[in-house]
Amino acid sequence: xxxxxxxxxxxxxxxxxxxxxxxxxxxxxxxxxxxxxxxxxxxxxxxxxxxxxxxxxxxxxxxxxxxxxxxxxxxxxxxxxxxxxxxxxxxxxxxxxxxxxxxxxxxxxxxxxxxxxxxxxxxxxxxxxxxxxxxxxxxxxxxxxxxxxxxxxxxxxxxxxxxxxxxxxx
Amino acid sequence: xxxxxxxxxxxxxxxxxxxxxxxxxxxxxxxxxxxxxxxxxxxxxxxxxxxxxxxxxxxxxxxxxxxxxxxxxxxxxxxxxxxxxxxxxxxxxxxxxxxxxxxxxxxxxxxxxxxxxxxxxxxxxxxxxxxxxxxxxxxxxxxxxxxxxxxxxxxxxxxxxxxxxxxxxxxxxxxxxxxxxxxxxxxxxxxxxxxxxxxxxxxxxxxxxxxxxxxxxxxxxxxxxxxxxxxxxxxxxxxxxxxxxxxxxxxxxxxxxxxxxxxxxxxxxxxxxxxxxxxxxxxxxxxxxxxxxxxxxxxxxxxxxxxxxxxxxxxxxxxxxxxxxxxxxxxxxxxxxxxxxxxxxxxxx
Numbered sequence: 228x229x230x231x232x233x234x235x236x237x238x239x240x241x242x243x244x245x246x247x248x249x250x251x252x253x254x255x256x257x258x259x260x261x262x263x264x265x266x267x268x269x270x271x272x273x274x275x276x277x278x279x280x281x282x283x284x285x286x287x288x289x290x291x292x293x294x295x296x297x298x299x300x301x302x303x304x305x306x307x308x309x310x311x312x313x314x315x316x317x318x319x320x321x322x323x324x325x326x327x328x329x330x331x332x333x334x335x336x337x338x339x340x341x342x343x344x345x346x347x348x349x350x351x352x353x354x355x356x357x358x359x360x361x362x363x364x365x366x367x368x369x370x371x372x373x374x375x376x377x378x379x380x381x382x383x384x385x386x387x388x389x390x391x392x393x394x395x396x397x
Numbered sequence: 398x399x400x401x402x403x404x405x406x407x408x409x410x411x412x413x414x415x416x417x418x419x420x421x422x423x424x425x426x427x428x429x430x431x432x433x434x435x436x437x438x439x440x441x442x443x444x445x446x447x448x449x450x451x452x453x454x455x456x457x458x459x460x461x462x463x464x465x466x467x468x469x470x471x472x473x474x475x476x477x478x479x480x481x482x483x484x485x486x487x488x489x490x491x492x493x494x495x496x497x498x499x500x501x502x503x504x505x506x507x508x509x510x511x512x513x514x515x516x517x518x519x520x521x522x523x524x525x526x527x528x529x530x531x532x533x534x535x536x537x538x539x540x541x542x543x544x545x546x547x548x549x550x551x552x553x554x555x556x557x558x559x560x561x562x563x564x565x566x567x568x569x570x571x572x573x574x575x576x577x578x579x580x581x582x583x584x585x586x587x588x589x590x591x592x593x594x595x596x597x598x599x600x601x602x603x604x605x606x607x608x609x610x611x612x613x614x615x616x617x618x619x620x621x622x623x624x625x626x627x628x629x630x631x632x633x634x635x636x637x638x639x640x641x642x643x644x645x646x647x648x649x650x651x652x653x654x655x656x657x658x659x660x661x662x663x664x665x666x667x668x669x670x671x672x673x674x675x676x677x678x679x680x681x682x683x684x685x686x687x688x689x690x691x692x693x694x695x696x697x698x699x700x701x702x703x704x705x706x707x708x709x710x711x712x713x714x715x716x717x718x719x720x721x722x723x724x725x726x727x728x729x730x731x732x733x734x735x736x737x738x739x740x741x742x743x744x745x746x
């Protein structure tokens with residue numbers, strides 16, 4: 228059984244070698260038992276994948292002759308794949324993760340289309356509402372007197388103030 | 398510019414075209430109805446196109462089947478699920494189409510769950526064709542969404558590098574920001590459970606706690622002893638958060654996300670006050686008056702893979718600010734991995 232330190236050392240070693248941690252069967256079994264660690268590893272791996280990092284297949288510790296045969300087989304398969312791509316271009320049109328060169332806010336096509344934020348504080352005697360419509364914050368406060376024996380009926384004072392506009396990031 | 402002026406201008410433009418020998422194509426020529434709407438300064442030409450979405454309504458419907466379901470009930474359930482899937486597609490078109498949807502001119506209607514009838518410009522129809530093609534190619538793509546919110550003393554968000562009410566960040570910037578917050582003082586960080594959902598499906602995460610308090614007392618007369626008692630009136634307030642999020646792939650590799658975040662927090666300690674009871678003028682009772690702050694954020698954003706959106710807002714009326722970070726990550730997992738994690742339901746035959 229691994230402790231947390233050993234587990235994370237193994238995970239980081241795999242990621243540093245550009246290997247998928249889940250290729251390690253013992254590590255995978257341990258992670259499936261520990262939900263929190265599994266979550267963390269999945270998140271880490273997803274982040275790396277989204278940054279365009281490749282994960283190479285696990286290098287298996289076989290004998291030299293088997294490795295040589297695998298290498299030759301791999302070359303033949305690779306040649307076959309190249310020929311297949313030359314003859315029949317891939318049809319997948321799923322968007323590729325952005326490359327590192329694109330990870331600049333200035334080059335991003337993302338934007339916020341709509342936003343509205345409201346903050347309402349309610350108590351027995353008062354209600355304050357602050358809203359943001361994408362351009363500026365506006366604050367409105369209503370005060371009510373508490374009704375007691377012989378007290379007046381509830382009154383409402385409304386104070387509306389507009390705070391300094393803040394820059395809205397599109 | 399008045400409406401009459403606009404219509405008059407449109408009429409003049411139309412008659413000018415006629416005088417120049419050019420006529421507007423009629424329905425038989427284009428195969429679709431072409432309408433020139435002249436209520437704006439420039440003519441805004443729209444076409445009506447019918448899109449077949451029967452396959453998408455089915456593929457975007459949940460696939461799990463309740464056990465021992467009555468066949469007639471199954472038909473009704475599937476029909477309703479397909480209708481809802483078609484409505485979500487229609488809403489996504491309204492929310493994210495480019496050029497932007499104009500309710501005063503554009504029209505979208507559903508014909509059952511199998512057809513989408515859209516009145517839009519040629520550019521909008523090109524976008525819709527690209528959008529529906531992209532949805533068809535989604536395959537096993539899943540979306541991970543998660544929310545993190547950070548509460549800091551008022552004015553301290555700038556120390557974390559947040560200076561605007563809204564901002565877009567890459568995931569590594571989010572992680573740096575969270576690490577910076579963890580080292581700061583008087584900061585509370587809450588990380589919500591991650592949700593996994595298919596595209597064009599709304600995921601809801603709700604983490605709420607109910608707190609009961611004595612709001613007031615009712616004086617009751619107990620017969621036959623003729624004794625007055627003070628009966629406490631109990632009320633509850635909720636605190637916690639609810640996140641509704643849906644994402645959908647769009648043309649150009651972007652993802653359209655609709656986010657609704659609500660957070661309630663009770664100010665502590667809960668305010669109390671003493672009241673006199675009519676049962677005994679000498680005795681008093683304590684009632685509570687909790688102060689609750691509700692923060693609501695509604696937003697529609699376009700995100701690239703690995704991006705997060707951040708919203709900063711006052712957390713209460715006095716001394717705290719709140720930063721809400723919503724992240725969406727898309728990936729295509731191996732189904733057997735999802736199955737092992739318990740995320741995949743039974744597949745419909």
